[in-house]
Amino acid sequence: MAVIFSASRERAKDGVGASALASTIRGMTGQVRKTDICGMRRLFQTARVCLAGTALSGLAGAAWAQERVVPAAKLFTSSEVIFSSLAVGAIAAALLSTIWLVRQKGTLEAESQEMRGALSDAHRKISKYEALIADKNRRIVVWEAGPSRPEFLGQLPPETGAPLEDRDFLAFGKWMRPHSAVELERAVESLRSSGHTFDLVVETQRDEILEVQGRVSGGKAFVRFIALNNLRAELAELKIERERLVSSINLFESLLDALEQPVWRRDADGTLAWVNHAYGEAVEAATPSQAIQEAREFLGTIAREQIRAVATPTSPFHDRLSTVVRGNRTVFDVVDVVGIAGSAGMAIDVSEAESIRAELDRTLKSHAETLDHLATPVAIFDKNQRLQFYNQAFVRLWDLDLGFLESRPDHNELLDKLRSQNKLPEQLNWRNWKESVLSVYRALDTQTNRWHLPNGQTLQVIATAHPQGGATWVFENLTEQVDLETRYNTLVKVQGETIDHLAEGVAVFGPDGRIRLSNPAFRALWGITEEQTKPGTHIKAIEAACALEYEKPDGWRLFGQMLTNFDDERPSLQGTFELHSGIVLDYAVIPLPNAQTMLTFVNMTDSARAERALKEKNEALRKADELKNDFVQHVSYELRSPLTNIIGFTDLLKTTGIGPLNERQAEYVDHISTSSAVLLTIVNDILDLATVDAGIMELNYADVDLDDLLDDVAMQIADRLNENSVMLEIVAPRGMGAIVADQQRLKQILIKLITNAANFAPEGSTITLSSWRNGLDFFFSVADKGPGIPEDMLPTVFDRFSSGKGGKRTGAGLGLSIVESFVNLHKGEVKIESKPGQGTTVTCRIPSAITARSVAAE
Template sequence: MAVGNVASLERAEMNVDGDEASAQTGFCQGMATERDTAPRGLRRVVRWAAIALSGTALSSFAGAALAQEAGLEAGRLLSSTEIMVPTLTIGALAAALLSTIWLVRQKGNIEAESRDVRSALSDAQQKISKYEALIAEKNRRIVIWEAGPGRPEFLGQLPVETGAPAQDRDFLAFGRWLSTTSASELERAIEALRGNARSFDMVIETIRNEVLEVQGRVSGGKAFVRFIALNNLRAELAELKIERERLSNSMSLFQSLLDSLEQPVWRRDVNGNLTWVNHAYSDAVEAASPTAAVQEGHEFLGTIAREKIRATATTASPFHDRMSTVVRGNRTIFDISDVVGPGGSAGMAVDVSEAETVREELNRTLKSHAETLDHLATPVAIFDGEQRLQFYNQAFVRLWDFDLGFLESRPGNAEMLDRLRSQNKLPEQLNWRNWKESVLSVYRSLDTQSDRWHLPNGQTLQVIATAHPQGGATWVFENLTEQMDLETRYNTLVKVQGETIDHLSEGVAVFGPDGRIRLSNPAFRVLWNVTEEQAKPGTHIRAIEAACAYEYDKPDGWRHFGQMLTNFDDERPSLQGTFELHSGLVLDYAVIPLPNAQTMLTFVNRTDSALAERALKEKNEALRKADELKNDFVQHVSYELRSPLTNIIGFTDLLKTPGLGDLNERQAEYVDHISTSSSVLLTIVNDILDLATVDAGIMQLNYNETDIDELLDDVSLQIANRLQENNVTLEINAPAGLGAIVADQQRLKQILIKLITNATNFAPEGSTITLNCWRQSEDFFFSVADRGPGIPEDMLKTVFDRFSSSNKGGKRSGAGLGLSIVESFVTLHHGDVRIESGPSQGTTVTCRIPSALNARSVAAE
């Protein structure tokens, strides 16, 4: 600013000098003109007037006044020209004089002001140089931000040892040379300074552990951030401040950690009073909060325990012991640690009740393990860190036949090996010393050592030696003699089984859980026409499927095998089926899961039996069709016979009518025979028709509610004539209140009439037929018993067959359809028929017919 003022003054001085020069130039020009045009006396007056006029504008007014006055006077005495010249001369002289005086004074003032400005400029430049020198110190640096997004201005430098970059573009990358915490805090402070004009003072730390003071201010629309490298006391003060904050944070962190522990922690003053406890302490003493526990003086330990701690604990020797106290009503053992310092003491209690329980349990476990090892059949010996015998079991004694006194003397491992060698119980070695050192190297090894000893007595031992982390080793002697014998026999058995499988006529292939073949026999390869290379062990079932595709290309075969082999189901089901190959072979296959997660596939060539089965099926189909044809014929004939029989019966009844004339005795007898035979034939035709309807599956049951008493009365009326003809009595036994049954009433009548008719045919004259009826829940039972000759045992199996009849002991032979119809109708009602009979014991037929829940009409299936 001072430099600018001096320049302004210099420019003003130059303007003044220029105006003076211009005035002198104009004056000279005016004098030259006067000399050319006016007389000499007049030119002199004009010259002075021009000088006066050129000096100032005030002289013009004076000259005008003089000219006016001179003009008035000249009007009296002289002419206008003579008057004007003196007037102008006087005015010019006055003006020149006044201008000269004013110019001299102005020039003096300007020179004085110029000297003052130059002096102020010099002072300002000296101050600027001084300030720049101060700013340019290596202990501070200033960053200036103008309003807006422009680049900042940098002044000064920081010492190199602070780690601050010297380049301006690197200085603002605070994360590169400041600690992470200081960099983030400084960036937030600068952002608040530039955005919200919020000043700040802070202390930051560089990555070289140097301390800097940072000040942020806003002035004149600019943001200033000053970085100051602290020295001596200020640096120490800043470091102490940082260290104080660090220690405060650490103490707060440790206090939070102690407060979150599950172990009670406390702090006391020099007088032994509580000053702080954690939440676990307050919970243990059942206080509302840690503050309440301190204020109310709740003690975690008893008086004796506290006095013992106070008397024992010192600064050099902290107290550490186990004590018991009551926590929530339970006696608990704690591991107490208490340290003493200048400001008091602090302690912590660790619950070791569970550890004590675990230790006791460990001792019991070790004792139990020792007892268990003592009962093991495997010899075990344990040596301590000095390689002396610590434990042995009975199997170890039996194996080596040691003297118990020798074992109880706790011999060393090397001594035991020497004794065994002397007794010729160890394998013969070419270099005994090296072998023994190799065996005893287990004590210096980190890994378990395993070796196989072939003893002179023919036994084979697997010796496993495991070193203990705390020193010592455990020796286990596993007798492999039987195992090796079993392995030999197993290998022999495997070879025998392999030879057996190879000579089987069945194709056998075994696959592992990964779907790869383990073994296959030649029969398998012959049946599927695959080579030994294509079915070699390790081939995946997909490759087998591709090789067998030429013989069997249906996707549901081998693909299904692959899914069964590789699934992860807990239960693997077996599978059986039949294949028919393109070559005409018919194979029976079976998928059999094996216990070791493998699967066996077997294929049996049953082409011959399949052809025979196919022929039998074709024959059976022909028989079935013949049976259907028979049923159709019987049904057709039955319908065709019913019409003429109905006519015969009708005309026979018509002949018996008195209106057509009287018949002689023989004619009447013939008409009765015709009527009886026609009725029997109609019954047979109806029975055949009913059976044909049942076989065709078109018979319908019309369910309705039928009262049992009414049903029995109706049946007794309809069968009365037949009973009278055979001189047989019907006895009906039915308890009162049986209720009603939901069934087909017409078919129930047919069932009972057929049973009574069958019994009437075999019952002796004058005997009684018994019809019993009872109910169990929703099931109704109907039983018809006669006292006839009974049915032989060999005929019981065929009594329900159609057209199976025997008139042995019967009064009348029939078509043998009665019991067959009874069985069909009872089955349609979802019931069953049971017959009991024996020679000379009569016959009892019992039918169970359930009552339908809903009355409906159904067709036989």
Template sequence: MSVNKKNLLQEANSRGGESSGNNVSTASGQRKQLRLRHALRALLAGSTFAGSAHGILAQEAGPAAVKLFTSTEVVVSSLVVGALGAALLSVLWLVRQRGNMENETQEMRSALTDARQQISKYEALIADKNRRIVVWDGATSKPEFLGQLPVETGAPQLDREFLAFGRWLRPGSATELERAIEALRSDAHSFDTVVETNRDEILEVQGRVSGGRAFVRFIALNNLRAELAELKIERERLQGSITLFQSLLDAIEQPVWRRDNAGRLAWVNHAYSDAVDAVAPTQAIGEGREFLGTVAREKIRASVTPDSPYHDRVSTVVHGNRTIYEIVDVVAASGSAGMAIDVSEAEAVREELKRTLRSHAETLDHLATPVAIFDRDRRLQFYNQAFVSLWSLDLSFLDSRPDNNELLDRLRGENRLPEPLNWRVWKEEALSVYQALDTKTDLWHLPQGQTLRVIATAHPQGGATWVFENLTEQVDLETRYNTLVMVQGETIDHLSEGVAVFGPDGRIRLSNPAFRALWGITAEQAKPGVHIRAIEEACVPSYDRPDGWRRFGQILTNCDDERPSLQGTLELFSGLILDYAVTPLPNAQTMLTFVDMTASARAERALMEKNEALRRADEIKNDFVQHVSYELRSPLTNIIGFTDLLKTPGVGSLNERQAEYIGHISTSSSLLLTIVNDILDLATVDAGIMQLDYEEISIDDLLDDVAMQIADRLQENQMTLEITAPQGIGSIVADPQRLKQILLKLLTNATNFAPEGSTITLTCRRDATDVYFSVSDSGPGIPQEMLSTIFNRFSSTPRGGKRSGAGLGLSIVESFVQLHKGEVRIESRPGAGTTVSCRIPSAVTMRTIAAAE
């Protein structure tokens, strides 16, 4: 019994110790545990004491006393005491558990508060505009979004559009990011990458898995981090490019190598390792197997520069055979790189080609057709003697292997090529043969009159062959023939005469529109190949007589050796009168021509009628001139004479009004006589019956006589006449009356328009051949638009003249001057007066004219 209690105590202590060990976190929990421990020890102490007392009593009473308690009682009492102890222990344990639960609840509440504070703090950090987090809770859950990215990055602000990476990221970045997120959510593979947006912005993306959730963080980088990210992207691109180029170079058949600054091999391709009999490129690099000999390497190292790569052909041994390679080697700050191209077979082919070209050159050099061959660099490789003769170029220039472009410029400079509107475009078109697939043919019309057919053929290996075929004579013949045919056709088609040509079989070969119009037939009825019988039937409605088309048909279809020609006249039912002619042509052809004479006959009649009318008008005019000369001038002379007689004092005195009337009658009669004389003079000139009476007259006497006759008119208008002439001017051979009439008309015209009190100047001068007279006044002048009509007859201009006339004075002056074989000229400006000048040929000239007549 004591043992069981001891065990219970130890168990309680151990449990209390565990509880104490588990709840040392708080002070209140420790105090409660101490109180429970003391109560448990007191209960167990009482039970032990009772057990001890029971043992003592049993010892003192002896066997008799022991018999007082049976084993059943002892067992029952022990069970009761154990049950009470167990109940007490359960109560104590429940009390302790309740305290623990309260402590745990308090701790959980405190932790929850701390967690909420941490979450708020983290949310504040996440809400930064430079980052955004996407969270997936499970493989099928919807994503949660935290934070935002700057607008300038191009990232969508809406959650439903953010995961559409292809819309706002570069295609490569979008594909890479989608694969990384898929691996993160399915296989929990974390990642760190950098992506580019469509706006060239750099974003850092981190993918992590925590607590069964997938987190993807998008961070907008600052300047330094963005620069580092760009460098990282550029580094990845460069690494990718280097890998790609190395793979490409590793796949080609030409040996390629790269050396470091010390000249050691750093990388070679499989073709290089195969050329140096290495198993792999690493073996060739490790053992330093060289593709080229020491001399070649030293030559390359000595000649290559960063600005001038090495490019030459080198002979080396590969697989025991001497092989020629074309070496290209470049050098840079980090080392050098080179490539070798096997040109052995090309060299053999080139030698064979040279032999073939020499054979062809000997053949082409004997051709009469100019030939020029250019290589792939467009340089002259071959030319024959005909080419030299065609272009007349120096052999030294041709032997210098000029470029095709240079050759064309040289020929153009020597004016031997066509001159198109755009020389550059023409030359580019000519030189495009080097890129053409087919042969190009063109015609060149040279300034020297030559025509060349230029045939240019591109070579498969590069270069071109130019063949110049001289078509000058052929083109000239074709041009003449075509021109002749065209001229003949155009001439026949535009002739007013009807023309039809028939062959020896009686079928029509050609006809013009005039032929069809005269006979009233259509082009279909007169098309080439129609027999003359059909033409005859078509022309029957216009003319149906035996001497017409039937006779034409007999002439065209007869078998006589000599073909006669025929001419005649036909009168059609329509009233047309046609002159026809049948003319034999070469090649047994015959031409029919029909000329419409109807209009000519009508014109002839009209001309005859007009000629008769003109003749009658001329007779009437002559009769008029004669009647006026005798019938009109005589009464006027009588009137003037009687008027002058009435003015004389011997007849009787007149009162003032009668004297005024007599003055008007005298003035009007004189004016009328002047007009009649002018009209008669002009009519005589127009009729061609006026004859000049040439005689030698003194110019001084002529000027004095004119001054005396115009004196009254000048005095009446209070004007002064100034005559300017060199002394001893001599004489002139002319008609005195007409010459005096010319000067008087000019002076009268000047007095009519010059202002009162002004001076009129008459100037006379001469030169070796002519005599010049000019009359100047200070009148109102003549407008420029009226100068062209000033010599017209009956042209009376309202210029402020004192007397109005019939407008014949200047016309008579011009007519009389022209009769003297001279000329008249007028100069005038409004407000500056007028000057009329006349040129009269001198005596020597006039005698020469008279002798010639």
């Protein structure tokens, strides 16, 4: 039966059913009747083939055997039997196939039911596992073997800062601490590539702690992120903190180990617990461990006892101690701090610093001794502007009491003391001048000023600020230098003018044979141009140019030899030339300093007259120079000192301490005081003009507020206006701004103009001071209603010692001259307008300087 089922199953697979088999058999029966015996044999063979593998095959075989032995008469009856058997077999086979199919269907249904049950159980288990995995405090990332997309299970609490989106979760650097992100990325890479498991504790950027576990199972990589509860989180935090502290301690120990200064740490019993390499080298140990094991002490017993007695947890020990290192006594700056678990200390070698400090003290002392022997006065002030050092020359210059100097006065007090003793320059505005002097303590650059003292001395004051505060003041006496400069400048001007206006031809050559200078007379005598004799031209070229005027060139060749020879002695030479034009020239070769040589050519036709004129001119210039120098010297040294004494004693007589004066005596004293003041003003004016003429007048440029300037001028001139019974009217718009000029000289200009106007203004009249601005130019105008100036006298009003007639006072005639000099120094100009009977108006234009600076008069 098993074979039948198998055959039926095989035929069912091939698409041959029971109905098809029956149809074949019926067809075959119809054909048997029409065939012969051979055909029946073939039919039986075919039936055997068709029924092969079934039970009917045996029946067919038996029928075939019977057919071979029975007679032919019985053939048809046997065939009917055979075919009936075949039909019954086919029906039985179909029935058996149906029964097998029904039974197989039941088996399949049972197996399907069993599989559905198993699948349901698997779904329930998966749901249970997912419920367990998908905890809010846990997230799992799963990677398949090889390149694959990760699978995410579960979520982490939002307070951890972990992203909810899967694509952002693996970007650890965005939500973890940098060190944690780097460490985790390396661990995950090693897990996926090599299967190395790991257990980490990481920190998020919100300071939350996560436990991360990496495992491999079934060819898959699992990384589990677990948000810890309070106890585990605290434990993890303590673990991280411990690792951080251990890392910090190791880092600090590495740092201290790299220092060149000995460092040590002791336990609570005072035993060495750790030292660095510098400590080991200092105690001559091979390694720091050897120094600890052998308890080699860096400091002596007394020093250690001193540290133990002094150091407390709130007050560390800090002092300088000496010890022996490598056989040398060395000074160390020792710091030792005490804590609960012991103490720690550090020693810094300050032996070199001590030696440098001692050397610095010796250097400063040496410098002080050197400065004390200098002839130039020097004073040093500290950052509080108090006198710190002064030399003997400073004491001699200012003649101050040593007790006062030893009290270390501040600079402000020192200036007030010098002013009270009339040892500082006269200033119209003392406060502003003092502030300008003391501004060096706030300046970055060295300041240089010139002080013209009342005793006639001229000081070059050099003030240099110190980087740490304070300043050094050097007072250089330039009295002789100023006098020499004045003489030198006058001499240079006189020489230049003299040479250019000489009738003699003059040419100066250097040691290289090139011309340095020549005058117009030289060029005119030889008929050459200025271009041919420009400085730097060689004497050969000049010889060629002059050859047309002189038929014998031997003289110029001799000049060239004398200019360029190397003889120790350079002799002078004189002779005469006769030119083609008939002019006879008397020449002279004169050696000059610095290996220079001067050639002079004189037209002998008018030699006597020219010589006499030149001598007279030179003599007049020399006498004028001597006269002016003698006059300035007498004014400086002979008049200022007596005038100062007269004014001082006059003021003393006015005081009540001397005794009362009668009315006439008081009147005489007032006349003396007034005359002395006028005389002092004249002397000062003369000195100012002499300073301007010498070319050493300096302008101290600064920002000057016009409103303050006009108010200050009005206050200072008030007494003089009251004496002359006139009033002053100031016409100026408010807010004109500031002018960059010399405030003192500007104030002198206005006071001189107003004083001059007051001298000629009628009593009870008004003097008008007007001021206005046009761009960077400032205009000052002083107008009076006096008698006016005749037209023929207008060109001489600015001449020195030219005083007009008709005024209340007769002065030296220097006021307008000083005004013109000071205005010219400011690069301005002054104009005067006057008509007889209509008053006088003087207008000054003064441009504002672009930058504040000091400029010497030229």
